[in-house]
Amino acid sequence: MNNLILRVVSKILIPLIIVFALYVQFHGDFGPGGGFQAGVIMSAAIILYALVFGLDAAEQVIPSTLLRVLASMGVLIYGGVGLVSLLFGGNYLNYTVLASNQIAGQHLGILLVELGVGITVFSVMLIIFFAFAGRGRI
């Protein structure tokens, strides 16, 4: 696609979308948002890139093998936080034991868990998008 305006505008927008996704991800404790929303917004940035610059360019940015690894890694991070809290002597997914006091432990646990959610949602959305969009050009 050779639409100059689309290319320029999306090149300006994509970094902003990514920064906003990171803000939603890591500010979810304080404002609206969290892993689910951040993952979707982050994948929207890549989808915009794919729509304007083509699927092949987008797959060079994020190869589909990497996406599969990331999707599993998000779930592993989430489950891993639970296992670590088991090892530290708490219940599964009880973050209090992760740090010296309850507030710090809960903060750390929620941050890690939301990160896992964000990574999985981001990569699964892109996996689905690439699967749908890739069908058309065999």
Added chain:
Amino acid sequence: MIDVIIDVTVLAFLTITAVAIVRMTNLFAIVMLFGIFSFLSAVMFIGMDAVDVAFTEAAVGAGISTVLMLGTIALTKDRKEKYPGGHRPWLPLAVVIVTGATLVYGTLDIPAFGDLNAPSQKHVAPYYIEKSMEDTGVPNIVTAVLASYRGFDTLGEVVVIFTAGIAVLLLIGGRRRKSDVAGQAGEDDDE
């Protein structure tokens, strides 16, 4: 008062959008209207002070699912099929009216919106509102409930999303293999 005006206006727009979706045949326009429908729902959620839900609705409903439906249209075709002949609307219409009337009748027993004595406000909600800051130090109660108190549920949700990704990959993934096959066929032709 202003809440009521906003609610009535947004509900009216939702109804107009839904009727337009039903009456249109151009699937591209219908997908766009679905996006508008999602945005209007998000506005309604904001009116109910559920910003986290509104956020998700705007991002997933209006953003991602619109793109996925457009991708599907690109793979299939962009117009509805004509209805086969002999279609009579009366039986489906009766079913819809009876179901709708039952649902409306059911809402009569639901407590008013924001009612302090509603069962949902009496159960664990007071504990979360009073203690979540003390327990987790996270100002956003939604995040505290989602990630900490209800961590198991959220783990389940993440696994559901992961499973959806795997299912899509199994069903329509594997584009690389097909293009490899196409490439080999091309080489065979050259030979």
